Amino acid sequence: MRSASALEPGWHAGLHRCRQARHPPMPDPECCAGDRRGRLGRGAKGGGMNAAPANQKAGHEAGGRPLRLAMVAQFPVHYHLTLYRHLAHDPAIDLDVLFMQKAWADDGFEPDVNAVIDWGVEMFAGYPSKIFRNFSPWRNRPGFWKFVNLGLIWRVLTGPYDAVYIHGHNHFSHVMCMAAARLGGKKLILRNIAYNLGERSKLKRMARRALYGALYALPSVCLYIGRNNKDYYRDFGVGEARLVHAPHVVDNAFFTSEVTRLAGREAEIKASFGIEPGQKVVLFCAKFMEKKQPLRAVEAFARAGLDDDWVLLMVGEGALLPVIKKRVAAEQYERIMFTGFLDQSRVSEAYAISEMLILPSSHQETWGLVVNEALNFGCAIVASDRVGCVPELVEGRTGVVFPHSDTEALAAAIKRLARDPEFLIACRAEARDVISGWNVDAYGRALHRALGIQPS
Known part of the structure; x- marks a missing residue:
């Protein structure tokens, strides 16, 4: 299996939608x-x-x-x-x-x-x-x-x-x-x-x-x-x-239509992200900023020790992205892939191929609308105890909650879902039912x- 640094150059440029250069100021219309x-x-x-x-x-x-x-x-x-x-x-x-x-x-x-x-x-x-x-x-x-x-x-x-x-x-x-x-x-x-x-x-x-x-x-x-x-x-x-x-x-109707649009295209979508057809996906989808704890997500996935048929897909942009890429390369972590920012249609593809979403935020995650989006695609959820939507959308139904400062607990939560297929299926089966009323x-x-x- 190729490392993240080997995977990125061939496909990252096509997905990256952020324009890093500062544009000339737009007028401030009245x-x-x-x-x-x-x-x-x-x-x-x-x-x-x-x-x-x-x-x-x-x-x-x-x-x-x-x-x-x-x-x-x-x-x-x-x-x-x-x-x-x-x-x-x-x-x-x-x-x-x-x-x-x-x-x-x-x-x-x-x-x-x-x-x-x-x-x-x-x-x-x-x-x-x-x-x-x-x-x-x-x-x-x-x-x-x-x-x-x-x-x-x-x-x-x-x-x-x-x-x-x-x-x-x-x-x-x-x-x-x-x-x-x-x-x-x-x-x-x-x-x-x-x-x-x-x-x-x-x-x-x-x-x-x-x-x-x-x-x-x-x-x-x-x-x-x-x-x-x-x-x-x-x-x-x-x-x-x-x-x-x-x-x-979130716009449940839009995401429901995306589920229909993308049905049966899993192998094609995985290939576009550099993922092999038989591999299963753990998804991180957030801004690469301190409170979202993307580095903890990477380290927990590495510590979980999952088999080679699991990959971590890191979706998002932010100041911490180059820091985390360097850490992944230095530690020689494998099966960790970065997409950069994805727009609404492309992020739907990331949800559609994922088994679970992880949201390890440390503070000020007052709700976590990314959880709403992922549940529309039937993803299981791993969320920290600082994610605001946990009582309504996660706890006891769609996934696992872990202490926000405990990397080992996050690794254990990922491992539990990955290695207990019945539990993973049960969480995913609850997802769309839970989100339907929201x-x-x-x-x-x-x-x-x-x-x-x-x-x-």
Whole structure:
């Protein structure tokens, strides 16, 4: 069997979709021009919105107009597109999605992966959206002052909305939009997916309770994605009456269609990754950054001592990738392969040939949507105890949970699934059943409850 370093040159270039060179800065448009002109009024220079798909809202208006909802987010994230598009077709909701910036940075550069990423999807299609000017001089850096969107804050305060949905509260614009929504008499919905897993000093916990306790008094409803997130809200004094479960979801319909598209092509797909037809795949699919612990994944696979019919496929990009490749070469680890970044269609192929997904994150893995994706393909899961979705999607049903700092425990979990075919089959058999209820329709129903929209 060839080593990872021998495998990579022949096929890596064809899969690698990241553009490492920094592109010239893109303009920061005040808005995305579209078909809904004149709708935005004051605070929305340019007066245009990206058009939503045609739907049947006129019929709903005959019995009472749709609820006017503004969703405030930093910038488009591919995981959220299915939510925006679903709500754009909802006859009970008249949606505007208001962004603080076009991407993480002006040029689309993402520091977590040290590259400009092309997800292979249209980020602004299928829902009405607007990008507001960001006045922050620190717009291309992390931190509280990254987003200072005066027009957005004014729009939330004065716009014709019944409710404002804000994703997160980590920046100046988030906090000011929360205050503006309340001052403007709108119903405020907050979605913050944080959790309390992990060590914090007593002083930090006290400071957070004082600050966030006041902040969390503002929303009418707080949406939680799972048990760990709910416990987080409760820790800051949010009562049960203001909590609504809104599941963290991916586009299950898309991935189900991918399962059908790729059925029967396993040998062909494996060959494209340099994997032999009879070999079985352990998959790591994440950014190569410290909190995802890609090096622990590599070391655990090596320590598991699996037979030559098992390989580790490492999918992703990031600053740690060259470090890990050097480590693999130095230790002469075999059957470990790197693909670089894969877009949505290509990553589906990686899931389709995998027996199990490993997610060994050490902290701040507030959910782990990669688990949702893998379950759609019937993969078993090995996840650390710091992965937020473990209670709902993994524990006792689809795989094994291990202590996040224990490489031997991760190796043992991989070995257990690989060497116990009945257990592996049982976990994989549960996968699609577990994930079936975590879909965009369930999210839409939850948002209706949060907004007080009665079932039709």
